[in-house]
Amino acid sequence: MTLNTEYQEKFQNRHIAPNETDTAQMLKTIGVGSIDELIDQTVPAKIRLKQPLNLPAALSEFDYLNNLKQTASKNKVFKSYIGQGYYDVIVPGVIQRNILENPGWYTQYTPYQAEIAQGRLQALLNFQTMVLDLTGMEIANASLLDEGTAAAEAMFMQYSLRKNTKADTFFVSEELFPQTIDILKTRSEPYGIKLVIGDHRTVELNDSMFGAIVQYPAGHGEVYNYADFATAGHTHGIKLTVVADLMSLVLLTPPGEWGADIVVGTSQRFGVPMGFGGPHAAFFATKEEYKRSMPGRIIGVTIDSAGNYALRMALQTREQHIRRDKATSNICTAQALLAIMAGMYAAYHGPKGLKLIAERIHGLTVLLSQSLAELGYEQLNSAYFDTVKFSLGDLAGPIKAESINNEMNLNHVGQDVTISIDETTSPEDIKTIVKFFARVKGKSLTDVDFDGLQAKVETVIPAELQRTSAYLTHPVFTSHHSEHEMLRYIKSLETKDLSLCHSMIALGSCTMKLNATTEMVPVTWPQFSKMHPFAPADQTGGYMQLFDELNNWLSEITGFAAMSLQPNAGAQGEYAGLMVIRAYHNDRGDHHRNIALIPSSAHGTNPASAAMAGMKIVVVKCDENGNIDVADMKARAEQYKDNLSCLMVTYPSTHGVFEESIIEICEIIHQHGGQVYMDGANMNAQVGLTSPANIGADVCHLNLHKTFCIPHGGGGPGMGPIGVAKHLVPYLPGHAVVDIDQGKSIPAVSAAPWGSASILIISHAYIAMMGGDGLKNATQYAILNANYIKTRLQHHYPVLYTGANDRCAHEMILDCRAFKNFGIEVVDIAKRLMDYGFHAPTVSFPVAGTVMVEPTESEPKHELDRFCDAMISIRHEIDDVEKGLSDKIDNPLKNAPHTVSVVTGNDWEHPYTRQKAAFPLPYVAAYKFWPSVGRVNDTYGDRTLICSCPPLTDYEFEESEVTTPEFGT
Structure with missing residues (x-):
C-alpha cells in the first residue's frame, strides 16, 4: 500500500446519486452513448455557455465546515436589546433537535396531499389555534413570510374589501417599526394607495381612508389603549389592522377584544432564533367574514372517507394559482417549519409556562426602568411590556460606547435609546446595564436599591389593558410539558408524514432534492x-x-x-x-x-x-x-x-x-x-x-x-x-x-x-x-434522470410535450386525461401512489388532468425504478378498469389510499384483495408507509370550516353526513 496524499472525498458524489454502473444502464435505456450526447440533444446549442463556471474549487464537507467556522468567528454575538421585532430566545432542545434539525420535518413538501401530511397539518392547526387564542380573533392562517409583509398583506386586504371605492388612503402609525413602514411604501405605490404616516392620537380620520394600522405595543415600547381609535375608525368605514407582539398578548388585552379587524405579527419569539433576520413565521388573524380574502394557507378540519377526523388545506379556490391576476395575494411559500416550531413552543410551555415567561420579561423591564430612574434617567414610556425608552441628551454617545464595551447592543435613535428585554435576559444582565448607565453619570450600582426594587416589582400595565380572558385551553397546550411527553408527541406527528426520508418526491417544478446534513448543520x-x-x-x-x-x-x-x-x-x-x-x-x-x-x-x-x-x-x-x-x-x-x-x-x-x-x-x-x-x-x-x-x-x-x-x-x-x-x-x-x-x-x-x-x-x-464542475454535473444528471423516467413511462403514459429531439428537460408532463373516459381521474392516481409509498408528482399543473414529474439528480436508479414500477403497476390497474376487470367505482384507485385500519378491519367487501390494496408490489411489503387517514373530503371541510383545534369529544358526525362524500383535488 502507498500513501495517497491526493485523495479528497468529493461532495458531488454524495449529492448526485447515480453511480457509474447506474449511469451506463440509464444511458443505454435512453438510447444514447454518453451524458454529453444526451445534453446535446436536449439543450439548444445556441444557448450553451462557452466557458465553464468560474467558481472556487470544490471543498470537501470537512474542509467546508472548518472554513465556515473561521467565517462565523467574524460575527461578534453581543447581547441584543435592540428589539424592533427581533428578540433572542431559548429554543427548547427537544424542539431544536426533533424538528428544526430533523429531516423528517424539514424535507416534507407543502401539504397538498393531505393524507400523508396529517402530522404537519395538525402542528399547523396548533399554530393557528395559538394565534387565535392569543389575538382574540376568529380565523387565522398557517403563517406568512415576516411581520412587515404580513402588514402589507393586511393593507391590501383592507383595500380590496373597501366599500367606498373612492377611498384610497391608508393611515399608518408613525410608531410602527421602520422596516414595516418601508414595506408598506413599496406595496402601496403600484396601487396608488396614499399613506398618511402620523400620530394615531391626533390624526383626523375621514371617509377617504379605507384602513389604518397601529403597533401594539408601539415601536418604542408604549402600550396604548386603541379602543377609542378603533371605534372612531369604524364610524368612517375604516378597518383597523394591529401589529401585535405575540408574547405581550399573554399579559395584554387581545386586540380582538377592543375592535381590531386584522391582527398580524411575528411568532419569532416563540422559540425561533433571530438568525440575522429569518426565517420566522408571521401570523395573520382576522374575522371569519373575511376568510375568502385572507392571504396564505388555512388549515381546516374535515373528515376522511371513513368519516374520521382529518385535516387539509382549506378554501383553495381563493389562492393565487387559481385566481391568477385576480388573486388578492401572490403568496405561495409560507413559513411552515417555523410556524410548527412556534406552535410546539406554546404546547411545551402551555398557558402557565408562557405567562411565567411573559411576566419575567415584563418584571425585568420594570426593574430596569425603576433602577435607571433612581439614577436620574428620564423614562418616556408610562405603560410598557418589554421595552423602555430613555431620553439621553448629551449622554447618548457615552452610553453607546459603554454598551459596546459591555458587549451589549441597545437601540439608539438620535439622543434617545430603547432597551428591549427578552426571555434570555437575567437579573445579572439588568445589573450590568444599570452599572454602565451609572458609570456615565459618575455613580455606581450602590446608588440604586437594586435588591429592594427587585423585591417589589409590580406591573405598569393599566388595569383596562391587562388580559383577563383564558387562552391555550385545548388539551394540546396542557398535556406535553415534560420532555418525554413532548418528544413522543412530536414523533407521533412525524410518523404520519411522508418526507424525503421515506422516498422520492417527484414534484415537477418543485425540485425536491437532497438537503445535505453538512449544509444544514451551521x-x-x-x-x-x-x-x-x-x-x-x-x-x-x-x-x-x-x-x-x-x-x-x-x-x-x-x-x-x-x-x-x-x-x-x-x-x-x-x-x-x-x-x-x-x-x-x-x-x-x-x-x-x-x-x-x-x-x-x-x-x-x-x-x-x-x-x-x-x-x-x-x-x-x-x-x-x-x-x-x-x-x-x-x-x-x-x-x-x-x-x-x-x-x-x-x-x-x-x-x-x-x-x-x-x-x-x-x-x-x-x-x-x-x-x-x-x-x-x-x-x-x-x-x-x-x-x-x-x-x-x-x-x-x-x-x-x-x-x-x-x-x-x-x-x-x-x-x-x-x-x-x-x-x-x-x-x-x-x-x-x-x-x-x-x-x-x-x-x-x-x-x-x-x-x-x-x-x-x-x-x-x-x-x-x-464547485463549478459539480453544479454542471448536477444539472446533467437531473436531465439524465428525467429522460430515464420518460423513456420507461412513455409507453404507458403519453408524454405531453418534448423538445426538438424528443427529449425533456429536467421534468416531464404525463398525460392522464384519457383515463377520465372510464371514470379514473388524475387525483385517483395521486392517491393510489400513496399505497405504493410515494408522494404524487405535481397534479393538474400546468395542464389539468396531468402529472408533472421531476426526479432531480439526487435520486439513484433503483429509486427511479421503484417509482416507475409503481406508475406502471397503476397503469395496469387502470387497464383493468377500462377492460371491465375491475369495478368502475369499487377499485383500488377510487378507494385509495388504504389505511391500516381499513386493511386490517373485520369487514372487507371490496372485489380486490387486501394484499392488492396495501402491498401492490413486492417492494412495498419490505418498507410500508401507511397513510394515517383515508381520502379526505375537501368539500365537507369547506362547508363546515373549522380552523382551530376542536375538542375531539365534541367532534362527532352523523351517518348521513359521511355516506356520500364529495372529493375534490
Whole structure:
C-alpha cells in the first residue's frame, strides 16, 4: 500500500446519486452513448455557455465546515436589546433537535396531499389555534413570510374589501417599526394607495381612508389603549389592522377584544432564533367574514372517507394559482417549519409556562426602568411590556460606547435609546446595564436599591389593558410539558408524514432534492442563529463575507451583475424583480410602460405578482407543442410596444422543454422597449449549461429552496433572491434601518435587509462543496434522470410535450386525461401512489388532468425504478378498469389510499384483495408507509370550516353526513 496524499472525498458524489454502473444502464435505456450526447440533444446549442463556471474549487464537507467556522468567528454575538421585532430566545432542545434539525420535518413538501401530511397539518392547526387564542380573533392562517409583509398583506386586504371605492388612503402609525413602514411604501405605490404616516392620537380620520394600522405595543415600547381609535375608525368605514407582539398578548388585552379587524405579527419569539433576520413565521388573524380574502394557507378540519377526523388545506379556490391576476395575494411559500416550531413552543410551555415567561420579561423591564430612574434617567414610556425608552441628551454617545464595551447592543435613535428585554435576559444582565448607565453619570450600582426594587416589582400595565380572558385551553397546550411527553408527541406527528426520508418526491417544478446534513448543520451555530439583523456593521463580518461570496457565486451562475438576497420567497422574488423593472422604466420617464406579457403556461404566481406590481396582464398563446407562440408574441409586442413593460417567462418552459426560440423571444421584447423577467423555478436544468443572462433575460429570481438545496420545510421556508443585469443594479431593494441602498433603490420588499439570512448558509455550502464542475454535473444528471423516467413511462403514459429531439428537460408532463373516459381521474392516481409509498408528482399543473414529474439528480436508479414500477403497476390497474376487470367505482384507485385500519378491519367487501390494496408490489411489503387517514373530503371541510383545534369529544358526525362524500383535488 502507498500513501495517497491526493485523495479528497468529493461532495458531488454524495449529492448526485447515480453511480457509474447506474449511469451506463440509464444511458443505454435512453438510447444514447454518453451524458454529453444526451445534453446535446436536449439543450439548444445556441444557448450553451462557452466557458465553464468560474467558481472556487470544490471543498470537501470537512474542509467546508472548518472554513465556515473561521467565517462565523467574524460575527461578534453581543447581547441584543435592540428589539424592533427581533428578540433572542431559548429554543427548547427537544424542539431544536426533533424538528428544526430533523429531516423528517424539514424535507416534507407543502401539504397538498393531505393524507400523508396529517402530522404537519395538525402542528399547523396548533399554530393557528395559538394565534387565535392569543389575538382574540376568529380565523387565522398557517403563517406568512415576516411581520412587515404580513402588514402589507393586511393593507391590501383592507383595500380590496373597501366599500367606498373612492377611498384610497391608508393611515399608518408613525410608531410602527421602520422596516414595516418601508414595506408598506413599496406595496402601496403600484396601487396608488396614499399613506398618511402620523400620530394615531391626533390624526383626523375621514371617509377617504379605507384602513389604518397601529403597533401594539408601539415601536418604542408604549402600550396604548386603541379602543377609542378603533371605534372612531369604524364610524368612517375604516378597518383597523394591529401589529401585535405575540408574547405581550399573554399579559395584554387581545386586540380582538377592543375592535381590531386584522391582527398580524411575528411568532419569532416563540422559540425561533433571530438568525440575522429569518426565517420566522408571521401570523395573520382576522374575522371569519373575511376568510375568502385572507392571504396564505388555512388549515381546516374535515373528515376522511371513513368519516374520521382529518385535516387539509382549506378554501383553495381563493389562492393565487387559481385566481391568477385576480388573486388578492401572490403568496405561495409560507413559513411552515417555523410556524410548527412556534406552535410546539406554546404546547411545551402551555398557558402557565408562557405567562411565567411573559411576566419575567415584563418584571425585568420594570426593574430596569425603576433602577435607571433612581439614577436620574428620564423614562418616556408610562405603560410598557418589554421595552423602555430613555431620553439621553448629551449622554447618548457615552452610553453607546459603554454598551459596546459591555458587549451589549441597545437601540439608539438620535439622543434617545430603547432597551428591549427578552426571555434570555437575567437579573445579572439588568445589573450590568444599570452599572454602565451609572458609570456615565459618575455613580455606581450602590446608588440604586437594586435588591429592594427587585423585591417589589409590580406591573405598569393599566388595569383596562391587562388580559383577563383564558387562552391555550385545548388539551394540546396542557398535556406535553415534560420532555418525554413532548418528544413522543412530536414523533407521533412525524410518523404520519411522508418526507424525503421515506422516498422520492417527484414534484415537477418543485425540485425536491437532497438537503445535505453538512449544509444544514451551521444554521444553528450561535454565531449565525443569535445575530440580530440590525446589529452594528462591525459585528457582522462573518455574515457580510458569506453574503459577498454568495452574491458573487450566484451572479456567476446566472450571468448577472449583482443579486439582492432580500426576497424571502419565490413569489417575493418575482414581485421584487418586477418592482425593479417598474423603477427602471419610471426613472427613464416611461411611467406609461405597464403591460406585462405572460404566456398562458406561466406559474400562477406570475400574473398575481404582475398585478401586485401595478401591471396589466396580456396573455400570450402557446402552440400545440406547448411552446410560446412566437408569432403571437411578436403581434402582442408590436401591439403594445408603446406601453410594454416586460415579458415574464419560465425557462426551461413550464412544460419541461428547452424552447428553441427563447433568444428570439427575448430580442423581440427588447426591440419594443421591454425587459425580460425570467422565472427561475426551473433553474435546476440551467446551472452550468446555460444562464438567464446568456439567454437574454434582464432579471431572474432563484428559488433557493429548489435548485440550491434549502429544504421546503413542509411548506416553507423558501428564499427568492433576484439577479439583475448591470442597468438594473441601482434599483435593487434598499432598507429603512440598514443602509444597503444601491443609489436608486426601491424600498424594502422583506422585513430584514437580507431576508431569511440564516438559511442562505445552506446554498452557500452547496455551491462551495459542489464547485463549478459539480453544479454542471448536477444539472446533467437531473436531465439524465428525467429522460430515464420518460423513456420507461412513455409507453404507458403519453408524454405531453418534448423538445426538438424528443427529449425533456429536467421534468416531464404525463398525460392522464384519457383515463377520465372510464371514470379514473388524475387525483385517483395521486392517491393510489400513496399505497405504493410515494408522494404524487405535481397534479393538474400546468395542464389539468396531468402529472408533472421531476426526479432531480439526487435520486439513484433503483429509486427511479421503484417509482416507475409503481406508475406502471397503476397503469395496469387502470387497464383493468377500462377492460371491465375491475369495478368502475369499487377499485383500488377510487378507494385509495388504504389505511391500516381499513386493511386490517373485520369487514372487507371490496372485489380486490387486501394484499392488492396495501402491498401492490413486492417492494412495498419490505418498507410500508401507511397513510394515517383515508381520502379526505375537501368539500365537507369547506362547508363546515373549522380552523382551530376542536375538542375531539365534541367532534362527532352523523351517518348521513359521511355516506356520500364529495372529493375534490
